[in-house]
Amino acid sequence: MGLSDRLRAFALARPHILIAPLPGGTASRLAVERLARDRGWPLAATPRDADVLAVCGASDGDLGTHLAHLLSQIPAPVALARLGVEGPARVHGGAVIGTDAAEVLDLAAARLLDADLQRRLAEAGARPAGEQADMGDEGMVAAGLPTAGTRPDRDGLELDALTVPLGPFLVAWPAGLTCTLVLQGDVVQDVAVEAALAPGAGGAFWDAPWLRSLRGERVTVAEAEARRAAAHLDALARLLVVAGFDGPASAAGRLRDGALDGGADADGVAALRRRLEGSRLLRRQTAGYGVIDAEALTSAGVTGPALRATGLARDLRSLSDSYPGFEPCVLEDAVGDVRSRWRQWLAEAEQALRVAATSDAVLEPVDGQHDGPRGRIATGPAAHSASGALRSLLPGALVGEDLGIARLVVASLDPDGDEVLVVEEKEPAGHV
Amino acid sequence: MERAAYLPAILLLVTTVLLVLAVYAVGLLLAPSRRPNGADPYLSGHLPVEHAAGRYHARWYAVTLLFLAFDMEMVFMYPWAVVFADVGAKALMEMGLFLLILTLGILYAWREGALRWA
Numbered sequence: 001m002g003l004s005d006r007l008r009a010f011a012l013a014r015p016h017i018l019i020a021p022l023p024g025g026t027a028s029r030l031a032v033e034r035l036a037r038d039r040g041w042p043l044a045a046t047p048r049d050a051d052v053l054a055v056c057g058a059s060d061g062d063l064g065t066h067l068a069h070l071l072s073q074i075p076a077p078v079a080l081a082r083l084g085v086e087g088p089a090r091v092h093g094g095a096v097i098g099t100d101a102a103e104v105l106d107l108a109a110a111r112l113l114d115a116d117l118q119r120r121l122a123e124a125g126a127r128p129a130g131e132q133a134d135m136g137d138e139g140m141v142a143a144g145l146p147t148a149g150t151r152p153d154r155d156g157l158e159l160d161a162l163t164v165p166l167g168p169f170l171v172a173w174p175a176g177l178t179c180t181l182v183l184q185g186d187v188v189q190d191v192a193v194e195a196a197l198a199p200g201a202g203g204a205f206w207d208a209p210w211l212r213s214l215r216g217e218r219v220t221v222a223e224a225e226a227r228r229a230a231a232h233l234d235a236l237a238r239l240l241v242v243a244g245f246d247g248p249a250s251a252a253g254r255l256r257d258g259a260l261d262g263g264a265d266a267d268g269v270a271a272l273r274r275r276l277e278g279s280r281l282l283r284r285q286t287a288g289y290g291v292i293d294a295e296a297l298t299s300a301g302v303t304g305p306a307l308r309a310t311g312l313a314r315d316l317r318s319l320s321d322s323y324p325g326f327e328p329c330v331l332e333d334a335v336g337d338v339r340s341r342w343r344q345w346l347a348e349a350e351q352a353l354r355v356a357a358t359s360d361a362v363l364e365p366v367d368g369q370h371d372g373p374r375g376r377i378a379t380g381p382a383a384h385s386a387s388g389a390l391r392s393l394l395p396g397a398l399v400g401e402d403l404g405i406a407r408l409v410v411a412s413l414d415p416d417g418d419e420v421l422v423v424e425e426k427e428p429a430g431h432v
Numbered sequence: 433m434e435r436a437a438y439l440p441a442i443l444l445l446v447t448t449v450l451l452v453l454a455v456y457a458v459g460l461l462l463a464p465s466r467r468p469n470g471a472d473p474y475l476s477g478h479l480p481v482e483h484a485a486g487r488y489h490a491r492w493y494a495v496t497l498l499f500l501a502f503d504m505e506m507v508f509m510y511p512w513a514v515v516f517a518d519v520g521a522k523a524l525m526e527m528g529l530f531l532l533i534l535t536l537g538i539l540y541a542w543r544e545g546a547l548r549w550a
Binding site for chain 2: 004007008046047048066067069070072073075076077115118119121122123145146147148149157159162163164165166167168169170173178
């Protein structure tokens with residue numbers, strides 16, 4: 001019918017994209033986010049709101065089953081897109097695969113409009129509508145699952161303990177990270193942290209300029225600083241989405257893409273900084289929460305902006321000849337809470353873009369190490385994953401907080417899923 | 433009552449029912465599948481491990497005391513409501529004063545934390 005086709009085209013003119021980022025898929029995730037922002041296609045927060053599932057990166061085993069479950073939760077019409085696969089955009093095994101985000105998503109959107117295809121997919125994938133509650137064994141088991149057990153809470157009462165995975169596929173969540181929380185009410189009582197490794201070669205996107213410099217290639221300070229600014233703005237955009245500030249998050253995304261393109265818009269970052277620092281709501285949400293003091297950070301081996309946000313002015317760039325006259329960025333009232341960390345990102349992004357605009361030096365390591373966006377970057381025997389150190393902070397930082405604060409704390413630490421990849425190749429005695 | 437007086441109401445009822453049926457019809461015509469998608473919760477790709485039916489403490493003592501206090505307030509308000517329209521503004525102000533005193537009690541209880549987990 002012409003009418004239903006037209007209605008369908010109207011309804012699916014701007015499909016909602018659910019991004020499922022995987023370790024090693026940062027470049028494709030950035031491409032999808034940029035495309036969605038340019039075309040005005042909304043990003044879905046949950047599978048129920050999604051039309052296209054955009055998988056960025058390669059997945060294996062465990063993550064694959066989570067992805068399959070996520071896909072089954074998206075109501076028809078649905079299209080699966082896998083980005084990061086070499087070659088032109090094509091359909092393979094029920095998914096649209098390819099490298100170019102625009103081509104892949106256009107093909108996925110076309111599949112959404114194909115009524116017969118969607119009907120066949122829906123019939124093939126339909127599951128029995130829920131499972132009925134087991135009436136026999138009342139109170140203990142319902143729908144085949146046990147009811148939540150109890151454990152004592154901090155008031156000494158017995159309260160339900162619910163296991164909630166803040167899993168690999170959550171909106172504005174670091175790729176590959178799974179935090180399994182035990183919640184009583186909304187208070188986190190226990191955390192188990194897992195980080196997924198990406199199979200095959202991907203390489204850390206955000207650390208690429210410094211890793212190339214350590215391998216002996218010639219990398220300019222301007223390129224490295226632009227990448228640093230983009231990394232901080234990307235982390236900031238994620239934190240702002242968690243905090244509910246979608247407009248500034250989109251602005252941060254635009255500045256990040258500008259920095260990645262090579263334009264050093266330090267004034268834009270300064271304007272964003274003024275806007276966010278003046279926001280009383282954001283201050284109330286983030287000040288005083290998730291305080292991790294300098295001792296805990298240094299004993300966990302954390303370096304980088306998370307450490308500087310406690311007031312310690314430690315930055316390898318001040319010791320490097322490629323950065324003449326560099327002063328580590330330390331803000332006043334930097335106490336190591338969530339607010340200090342995001343303010344540190346903004347200040348360092350602005351500083352990095354100003355350095356990128358004026359510097360023409362070549363990047364030189366200091367004792368074979370660099371100061372990257374999340375901390376020290378080194379290869380060989382001194383190799384140490386900055387994101388691994390940040391991840392080790394999570395259990396201590398999350399227990400005792402409520403769920404909202406816990407999400408803000410994870411967003412403010414923002415361990416990078418890709419970084420584990422690089423270190424694991426060097427240290428076979430693995431750690432996460 | 434005249435039957436014609438019911439005409440607008442019946443018209444509204446019929447229009448509403450037709451609109452609702454039309455919305456369902458459009459959905460049935462355009463939906464790729466008749467069977468529902470499933471009602472499992474979004475746990476970031478994981479399957480639920482346990483039922484999330486949360487039990488909580490009813491705090492019987494606190495609830496009983498609060499109920500008693502405000503039930504006594506209602507005992508005074510019932511006869512007041514019957515005569516208040518005849519007596520006028522003076523009755524309104526007197527009841528307002530009574531309610532204000534009880535509200536101060538609630539504020540005190542709130543600040544003391546009596547309403548936490550209630």
